Amino acid sequence: MTMTEQVLAVARAAKGFMPEDEGLALHEAGLDGGRVGPLLEIGSYCGKSAVYLGSAAREAGTVLFTIDHHHGSEENQAGWEHHDTEVVDPRTGRMDTLPFFRRTIEDAGLESAVVAIVGDSPTVGAVWRTPVGFLFIDGGHAEDVAMADYEIWSRHVLANGVLAIHDVFEDPADGGQAPFRVWQRAVAEGFTPISTTGSLRTLRR
Ligand code: SAH
Ligand code: MG
Numbered sequence: 001m002t003m004t005e006q007v008l009a010v011a012r013a014a015k016g017f018m019p020e021d022e023g024l025a026l027h028e029a030g031l032d033g034g035r036v037g038p039l040l041e042i043g044s045y046c047g048k049s050a051v052y053l054g055s056a057a058r059e060a061g062t063v064l065f066t067i068d069h070h071h072g073s074e075e076n077q078a079g080w081e082h083h084d085t086e087v088v089d090p091r092t093g094r095m096d097t098l099p100f101f102r103r104t105i106e107d108a109g110l111e112s113a114v115v116a117i118v119g120d121s122p123t124v125g126a127v128w129r130t131p132v133g134f135l136f137i138d139g140g141h142a143e144d145v146a147m148a149d150y151e152i153w154s155r156h157v158l159a160n161g162v163l164a165i166h167d168v169f170e171d172p173a174d175g176g177q178a179p180f181r182v183w184q185r186a187v188a189e190g191f192t193p194i195s196t197t198g199s200l201r202t203l204r205r
Contacts, residue, residue, distance in 0.1 A: 002027075003024075003027060003052070003055050006109075007051060007055050007108050007109070007110075008020075010051055010104060010107045010108040011023055011048055011051040011052055011108070013107075014046050014047055014048040014051065014100075014104045015045070015046040015048065015084060015086075015087070015097075015100060016045050016046050016047070016048025016049065017045070017048070017082065017138075017166075017167075018048045018049045018052070018166075019198060021197055021198060022166075022197050022198045022199065022200040023048070023049065023051075023052040024052070025195065025197035025198075025200055025202070026049060026052045026053060026056075026136065026164060026200060027052040027053065027055065027056045028056075029056075029134065029162050029164050029194075029195070029202045030052065030053045030056030030057060030060070030064075030134055030136075030162075031056045031059060031060055032134070032162050033132075033133040033134025033135075033161050033162035034056055034057055034059070034060025034061075034062050034133055034134060035060060035133065036133030036134070036158050036159075036160050036161045036162075037062065037131055037132050037133030037134070037158050037161060038057070038062045038063050038064070038065065038130065038132050038133060038134075039053055039056065039057045039062065039063070039064040039065070039132065039133065039134040039135075039136070040064070040065045040066070040067070040132045040134065040135050040136070040153065040156070041053055041064060041065070041066040041067065041135075041136040041138065042066075042067050042068075042121050042135075042136065042137050042138060042139040042149050042153060043066075043067075043068055043073075043136075043137075043138035043139035043140075043166075044066040044067065044068035044070070044097070044101050044116060045068065045076075045097050045100075045101070046087070046097050046100035046101050046104055047066075047100065047101040047102075047103075047104030047105050047108075047114075048104065049136065049138060049166075050064060050066050050101070050104070050105060050110075050114055051104060051105070051108045051110065053066075053114075053134075053136065054105065054108065054110040054113045054114040055108070055110060055113070057113045057114070058110065058112070058113035062133070063113055063114070063115055064113060064114050064115065065115050065117055065132075066114060066115070066116055066117065067117045067119065067121055067124055067139075068097070068098075068101070068116075068117075068118065068139070069118065069119055069120050069121075070095070070096055070097045070098040070101065070118060071094055071095050071096065072087070072095035072097065073139065073140040073141060073142075073145070074140060074142055074145075075140075075141055075142075076095060077095070087100060098116075098118060101116060102116075121139055121140075121148070121149055121152065121153075122148055122152055125152035125153060126152075128152075128153075128156065130156065131156050131157075131158045131161075132156050132157055132158065132161060133157075133158055133160075133161045133162070134157075134161060134162045134163075134164070135153055135154065135156070135157050135161070135162070135163050135164070136164045136165075136166070137149050137150060137153065137163070137164070137165050137166070137179070137182060138165075138166040138167070141167060141176050141178050141179060142178060143177075143178040143181065145178075146178040146179055146181075146182050147178065147181065147182060147185070149182075150182045150185060150186065154186065154189075154191075157205045158205065159205055160204065160205065161204070161205050162194070162202055162203070162204055162205075163186055163191055163202070163203045163204075163205065164200060164201070164202045164203075165179050165182055165183050165186070165200075165201050165202075165203075166179065166199060166200055167179045167199045168180050168182075168183050168196075168199050168200070168201045169199060175199070179199075183201050183203075186203055187203070190205070191203035191204065191205055192204045
């Protein structure tokens, strides 16, 4: 089974930063890792990537946990490249992507397979004890934030599990270097590269 046209249409319509070819590769990687254990995503935003991963989790008979404080990364704030004024809560003037996320997952019919954890990644990570079959790192892209996510979460990936990293650009002219450094570190620490699709890289433990 692959993703239905209906579910794909929801992914396409959702706000986010996941081109369809990368989303489909993410779905495949999620199916692969889902055979080993549950899926975990760092960086839910408005749920676009969670649709690709949540449908993989459902197909694999497991669930996707997806963590985000929903107030945006540094690079999503006003004045930065990836800012969207529609996701600002007029009451507080802060970003709040949670309502968008909920609608996306509801529209995709994935509420039974996708569990949102609303909080700061290192705060959740400090008490997390559950091994996972698949980890997707797509949270904050500042060097310290991305590297902290790798340190906190990669230790929970089971043997034969899959690690996916988004926005990996080898050439600084194409984008920020933090995700590429995370990828290099994962390789140095024994993860084996499996695939590259656009800026999405997958590795196996
Ligand atoms: N995966 C999404 C895009 C994620 S954008 C997609 O493909 O559509 C990055 C997200 O990481 C933002 O929503 C931001 O709020 C979140 N984020 C950044 N730093 C975080 C932290 N320390 N804890 C939790 N979430 C964080
Ligand atoms: Mg991304």
